[in-house]
Amino acid sequence: MGRFGFVLRRLLLTIPLLLGIVLLVFLVLKITPGDPARQIVGLRATTQQLDQVRQQLGLNDPVLVQYLRYLGHVLHGDLGYSYKSLQPVSDMIAERLPVTLWLLTFGTTFTLLISIPLGTITALQPNRPIDHAVRGAGLVALTMPSFWVGIVLILLVALPTGLFPAGGFGDTFPDHVRSIILPAITLAISIAPFQIRSMRTSMINVRRSDYVATGRSMGLSEPRLMRRFVLRNAAPPTISVLALNVGYLLFGAVVIETTFALPGVGEGIVLAARGRDIPAIQGYTLLFALLVVAVYLIADIVTAVMDPRVEIAS
Amino acid sequence: MPLKVLSRVAAVALLAVTAAACTSSPGPSANSSATGSPVRGGTLHVVRSESFDGWDQDKAAAYASYQTLLAVLEPLVRFNANGKDIEPGIATSWTYDAKALTWTFTLHDGVQFSDGSPLTSADVAFSESVWAAGPNFGGLYSGIKKVLTPDPKTAVFQMSAPNTTLPVQMSWASSGIIPKNYGGRTKAAFDAAPIGAGAFTVVSWSPSGRIVLARNPHYYIAGRPYLDKVQIDVVSDANERAVQFQSGQYDISEGVSTNTAKQYGASLIALPASQVEHLSLNVTKAPFDNPKVRQAIAAAIDYKGIAGGPYQGYASAPAGILPPNVGHYAPPSLPAPALDLPKARALLAGSGANTTGTYEVIYDSGQPNDALLAQILQQNLAAIGIKLKLTGLETGAFVGEAFGVKSDMVLWSYGAISPDMFDPIGWILGTSWLFTGDDTKRLKAEYDAYNAAQSDAAKLTIVTQIQDENLQTGQALPLASFQVLQGVSSKVRGFASAPWGMYYWDPIWLQG
Numbered sequence: 001m002g003r004f005g006f007v008l009r010r011l012l013l014t015i016p017l018l019l020g021i022v023l024l025v026f027l028v029l030k031i032t033p034g035d036p037a038r039q040i041v042g043l044r045a046t047t048q049q050l051d052q053v054r055q056q057l058g059l060n061d062p063v064l065v066q067y068l069r070y071l072g073h074v075l076h077g078d079l080g081y082s083y084k085s086l087q088p089v090s091d092m093i094a095e096r097l098p099v100t101l102w103l104l105t106f107g108t109t110f111t112l113l114i115s116i117p118l119g120t121i122t123a124l125q126p127n128r129p130i131d132h133a134v135r136g137a138g139l140v141a142l143t144m145p146s147f148w149v150g151i152v153l154i155l156l157v158a159l160p161t162g163l164f165p166a167g168g169f170g171d172t173f174p175d176h177v178r179s180i181i182l183p184a185i186t187l188a189i190s191i192a193p194f195q196i197r198s199m200r201t202s203m204i205n206v207r208r209s210d211y212v213a214t215g216r217s218m219g220l221s222e223p224r225l226m227r228r229f230v231l232r233n234a235a236p237p238t239i240s241v242l243a244l245n246v247g248y249l250l251f252g253a254v255v256i257e258t259t260f261a262l263p264g265v266g267e268g269i270v271l272a273a274r275g276r277d278i279p280a281i282q283g284y285t286l287l288f289a290l291l292v293v294a295v296y297l298i299a300d301i302v303t304a305v306m307d308p309r310v311e312i313a314s
Numbered sequence: 315m316p317l318k319v320l321s322r323v324a325a326v327a328l329l330a331v332t333a334a335a336c337t338s339s340p341g342p343s344a345n346s347s348a349t350g351s352p353v354r355g356g357t358l359h360v361v362r363s364e365s366f367d368g369w370d371q372d373k374a375a376a377y378a379s380y381q382t383l384l385a386v387l388e389p390l391v392r393f394n395a396n397g398k399d400i401e402p403g404i405a406t407s408w409t410y411d412a413k414a415l416t417w418t419f420t421l422h423d424g425v426q427f428s429d430g431s432p433l434t435s436a437d438v439a440f441s442e443s444v445w446a447a448g449p450n451f452g453g454l455y456s457g458i459k460k461v462l463t464p465d466p467k468t469a470v471f472q473m474s475a476p477n478t479t480l481p482v483q484m485s486w487a488s489s490g491i492i493p494k495n496y497g498g499r500t501k502a503a504f505d506a507a508p509i510g511a512g513a514f515t516v517v518s519w520s521p522s523g524r525i526v527l528a529r530n531p532h533y534y535i536a537g538r539p540y541l542d543k544v545q546i547d548v549v550s551d552a553n554e555r556a557v558q559f560q561s562g563q564y565d566i567s568e569g570v571s572t573n574t575a576k577q578y579g580a581s582l583i584a585l586p587a588s589q590v591e592h593l594s595l596n597v598t599k600a601p602f603d604n605p606k607v608r609q610a611i612a613a614a615i616d617y618k619g620i621a622g623g624p625y626q627g628y629a630s631a632p633a634g635i636l637p638p639n640v641g642h643y644a645p646p647s648l649p650a651p652a653l654d655l656p657k658a659r660a661l662l663a664g665s666g667a668n669t670t671g672t673y674e675v676i677y678d679s680g681q682p683n684d685a686l687l688a689q690i691l692q693q694n695l696a697a698i699g700i701k702l703k704l705t706g707l708e709t710g711a712f713v714g715e716a717f718g719v720k721s722d723m724v725l726w727s728y729g730a731i732s733p734d735m736f737d738p739i740g741w742i743l744g745t746s747w748l749f750t751g752d753d754t755k756r757l758k759a760e761y762d763a764y765n766a767a768q769s770d771a772a773k774l775t776i777v778t779q780i781q782d783e784n785l786q787t788g789q790a791l792p793l794a795s796f797q798v799l800q801g802v803s804s805k806v807r808g809f810a811s812a813p814w815g816m817y818y819w820d821p822i823w824l825q826g
Contacts, residue, residue, distance in 0.1 A: 035714040042375060042450025043713060044744055049449040085368045085521030086505070095520055154557050166561040167554050168547065261549040261558065263523050270550055271365055274680055276710025 010300050014293050021289040026067050029278050036278055039083045080279035089283035099169055100253055100264035106184035107249050114192040119199025138193030150186045150259035167261035183260040187252055191245040198241040202234035236303045243299030247292045356824040357543040361555050362568040365548055366521050369508040371488045372448025380487035381816050387490025388512035391481055393733045395810035398641035400481050414476040421467045426532040427493055428515040435463035440494040451488045476766035482734040513539040513820035539820035559801050567801030572626045578801040584628055586639040588813035589729035591794040596722050598751035606665035608788035612651035613658035614698045620794050624683040629796035634781035637738050639813040640730040644774040646781030658698045672701040673722040676715050679706030684725055719751040729814050735777050750789040
C-alpha cells in the first residue's frame with residue numbers, strides 16, 4: 001500500500017471515530033440534569049405544556065430511538081435548532097467559525113514565527129547561554145495560564161497603548177486584524193515552548209546523524225546542510241507536535257475567546273452551556289471533534305508526503 | 315412577569331373619583347441626568363452578560379431580552395424610571411369603568427410601525443391574542459376576556475374579573491404591539507425579522523452575538539430617538555466587560571457584577587435596591603415543615619455579613635420578602651429576623667424536630683454571589699448544628715430542580731421588572747411561594763384582591779399582609795436586598811434606569 005493507501009486508511013478510520021464522538025456527546029448530555037422542555041417553553045409553563053413539548057421533541061422516546069434519530073439528522077447535515085433562539089445550529093456555527101479560524105490561523109502563525117527561529121538557535125547552540133535562556137523562558141511561559149497571560153496583555157498592552165482593543169472582534173478587516181493579535185499571541189505563548197523543544201530535539205538528533213556528518217566531511221556548507229538535510233528531516237516530528245498543539249489551540253480557544261470576548265465557537269459553546277442549549281452544545285462539540293480529527297489527518301498526510309518512511313511503515 | 319401600576323396622578327384620581335377612570339401622567343419621563351440640548355446621531359455601544367432570547371416575546375427570560383424587546387416591539391405604555399409609575403406611550407390615556415371590568419386605551423395620533431404602516435386597535439387586539447397563546451406568559455393574560463376595537467384609535471379590554479393593574483401589564487416586554495397577522499408573514503418569519511412601533515428597528519441580530527438596531531424613522535415621539543444606532547454585544551466574562559468599558563469600547567455596561575464594580579470608578583451607577591436574595595425552605599419535607607425549625611434558621615443567619623460580604627455593600631438586610639423601591643411597596647409590620655444565636659438554639663431545641671441529617675441547598679452556579687452566599691449559610695447554620703450540602707447547578711438544571719420543589723432548600727434571587735407589587739407577588743404565586751412548596755391558596759386570594767383593589771391604601775394593606783405572612787411562616791427567608799449596578803460612560807446623556815436595571819434607549823444621546 002502506498003501513500004495514497006495510507007491516507008485513505010486514515011480517512012476511513014475517522015468515520016467510526018466521529019460516530020463514537022456523536023454517541024459520547026449525546027449520552028453525556030442525556031445524563032446531565034435539567035429539563036430541555038422547560039428551557040423551551042419557559043419558567044411559567046404548565047405541566048401540560050411541558051409534556052406537550054417533550055412529546056413534540058420525542059424526549060419521551062427510548063434513549064436509543066432518540067440517539068438514532070439524532071444520528072440520522074447529523075448524517076444529513078442537520079444539527080437541529082437552538083432551544084433558545086430556534087435558529088439552525090449550523091447557522092450559529094457558521095456565524096462564529098470564521099472568528100475561531102482567524103484565531104487559529106494567527107495563533108499558528110505566531111507559534112511558528114516564535115518557535116522556528118528559537119528552535120533553530122537553541123539546536124545550533126545546545127547548552128550554551130542562549131539555549132538555557134530560551135528553555136528557561138519557555139518553562140516560565142508554560143507555568144502561566146493562558147487566561148492570565150491574556151489579562152496581563154490587556155492590562156499592560158491594550159489599555160495603556162490603545163494599539164489593540166481590549167476585546168471583541170471589530171467590524172472591519174483592519175479591526176479584525178487588530179483584535180486578533182493579542183489573543184493569537186496569548187495562544188502562541190502557551191504552545192510555542194512545546195514547539196521549540198520539539199524542534200530543538202529533532203534538529204540536534206539530525207545534526208548528529210551519520211549522513212549529516214558525511215555531508216559535512218564532503219565540504220557542504222552549514223547553511224546548505226541545514227536547508228537540504230537538517231530542516232527537512234527534522235520537520236516530520238515537529239509537524240506532528242504542531243498538529244497536537246493545534247488540537248490544543250482549539251480547546252485553548254474556549255478560554256482565549258472568553259478572555260478577549262471574541263465571538264467565536266469557543267465563546268459560543270460557553271454561552272450554549274450556560275443556557276443549557278443542548279442542540280447548540282452538541283453542534284459545537286461535534287465541530288470541535290471534527291476540527292481536531294481534520295487537523296490530525298492533515299498532519300498525517302503532510303508527514304506522509306514529506307517522509308518516505310511512512311509509506312514503508314504502512 | 316410583574317405588573318404595572320397606574321400612574322400616581324391616576325391613583326390620586328382614583329381616590330377622588332370612585333367610579334371614574336384613571337388617567338395617565340403628562341408624558342415620557344424627562345431625563346434627570348440630562349444636561350444641555352440633546353444631540354442627534356451616533357452609535358451607543360452596550361455590553362451585557364446575558365444572551366438575547368430572540369424576538370418571540372413569550373420566550374423572553376432575561377432582563378437583557380426585556381430591555382431589547384422594548385426598543386423594537388414597544389408595548390402600549392412605558393414605565394417611569396422611578397420604578398413606581400406608568401407613563402403614556404403608544405397609548406396616551408387609559409381608563410377603567412366603575413367595576414374595573416373594562417379598560418379603554420386611547421392610542422397616540424399617527425402611530426406607525428417601522429415599515430410605515432399605521433398601528434391601529436386591530437393590531438392591539440391581534441397582539442393580545444398572541445400574548446395569550448404563549449405557553450410561558452400566556453397564563454398571565456388569561457384575565458383578558460376580549461379586546462374590542464370600536465375605532466382604530468381605541469382598544470377596549472374586557473376583563474373576566476375586576477382588574478386595576480392592567481396598564482402595568484401593558485408595559486411589560488411580553489406585551490409588545492405587533493402588526494395584525496404578523497404583517498402578512500408567518501410567525502417564524504416575523505420572529506426572524508420583526509417589525510414594531512418602537513424607537514428602533516432591527517438591522518441584524520444573533521442570539522448570543524451582536525445585535526444592531528437603527529433609528530425608526532416613523533417613531534411616534536417627535537425627535538426621538540436621538541441615536542442613529544444601538545449596538546449590543548454579549549461578553550460573558552465580568553472582568554472582560556469591565557476592561558472593555560474602561561478602554562472606551564462600550565458606553566453602557568449592563569448588570570455590572572459586584573466583583574468588578576470598583577473597576578468602573580465614577581461611571582458606576584448603583585440603582586436603588588430592588589432585588590431580594592432568599593433562602594427558601596421546603597415546607598413539604600421534614601424538618602422544614604416545622605415552623606420552629608424555620609424560625610431557628612432565620613435567627614442563625616448573619617444578614618449584615620451577607621450584605622457586606624458577597625454584595626460588597628451594594629445590599630442591605632431586607633425588611634421583608636418583597637422587593638423595595640417598586641410601586642405600592644409596603645414594609646411588613648413585623649420585625650425582620652436578625653442574627654440571634656441563643657434564640658436560634660433555643661428554638662431548635664424546643665422544636666422537637668430531628669435535625670441531625672445533612673440538608674441540600676441548591677443554587678444557580680452561574681451566579682457567583684450565590685456560591686459564596688451558600689458557603690456563608692453553611693457556616694451560619696453549622697453554628698446551630700444544622701449541616702448543609704451545597705449543590706451548585708447549571709441554570710437549566712437548577713430551574714428544573716427548583717420548580718420541582720425537590721431539594722431541601724433553594725437559594726435564589728428575584729425582583730420586579732415593572733413598577734408595581736403585582737409583579738413580584740405574581741412571581742411568588744407562580745413558584746409555589748418561591749419554591750417552598752406552599753399551596754398558595756391564601757396568596758391567590760390576596761393576589762386577586764390586590765388586582766381588584768381600587769385604592770392605594772387597599773393595595774398597601776395587602777402588601778403588608780403578604781410580607782407579614784412570610785415572616786410568620788418563615789418559609790422563604792429574605793437574606794439581602796441588593797442593588798442593580800450599571801456602568802455608564804460620562805458621554806452618555808439621558809440615561810434613566812428603573813431600579814431593576816431596565817431603561818429606554820430613545821431618550822439617550824451622546825455628548826462629545
